[in-house]
Amino acid sequence: MTTLESTSLESRIRRLEDRGEIHDLAVRYFLASDFDDYDAIAASFAETSSFAAGGFEGAAGGAGIASMIKGARTAFGTTIHTPHYVLIDFQDEDHATGLVGAHLEIAVGGTSVFGAVRYEDEYLRENDRWVFAKRNMRTIHVGDWADVQTSLTSETPVRWPGGAPAASNYPPTH
Numbered sequence: 001m002t003t004l005e006s007t008s009l010e011s012r013i014r015r016l017e018d019r020g021e022i023h024d025l026a027v028r029y030f031l032a033s034d035f036d037d038y039d040a041i042a043a044s045f046a047e048t049s050s051f052a053a054g055g056f057e058g059a060a061g062g063a064g065i066a067s068m069i070k071g072a073r074t075a076f077g078t079t080i081h082t083p084h085y086v087l088i089d090f091q092d093e094d095h096a097t098g099l100v101g102a103h104l105e106i107a108v109g110g111t112s113v114f115g116a117v118r119y120e121d122e123y124l125r126e127n128d129r130w131v132f133a134k135r136n137m138r139t140i141h142v143g144d145w146a147d148v149q150t151s152l153t154s155e156t157p158v159r160w161p162g163g164a165p166a167a168s169n170y171p172p173t174h
Helices: 008-035 036-042 061-075 144-149
Strands: 046-052 057-058 076-092 095-108 112-127 129-144
Touching: 008 036, 008 076, 008 095, 008 112, 008 129, 036 046, 036 061, 046 061, 057 061, 057 112, 061 076, 095 129, 112 144, 129 144
Parallel strands: 046 129
Antiparallel strands: 046 057, 076 095, 095 112, 112 129
16 A cells, blocks of 8 residues: 555655654664664664564574674774665555665774665564564675776676675666
8 A cells, every 4th residue: 555545634744754754763763773772773773673684684682683783883994874864655544664775884994985875674563663574685786996087887796805806785786
């Protein structure tokens, strides 16, 4: 359901409030990531949630996902996650899907890395608040500043320092 099925003012206001809460959830997740606030990360996920990002996968609920992210972040220095859009489609009153486009700036091994990603999300209203039921980070491109100038024109635009160049999760369509 991508449009409102109910036309009551109360339903329409509720849907706008839900949309705002989900948008804020995405932003708060990024800020919690940047400030290593693992309690806030854990609280962002449902009890039975799952998370995937470039080879890291977990389905242990919020605490397990926060622990997995904490382990992955040991290789990172400063991070800046910047969301650009949050597209939300409601399935019913308590379930929605979304696509969050963002760019990242990450210090990795003494190198500044820049990239663009999309999070494919599923949201769930749990205990009267919206949380992530599923979060899948998909990489468009990433690399150090020298690689960024050609990353979108390459067949292998995913270039983590020290790793082998890889294809995008969103290959060119032309």
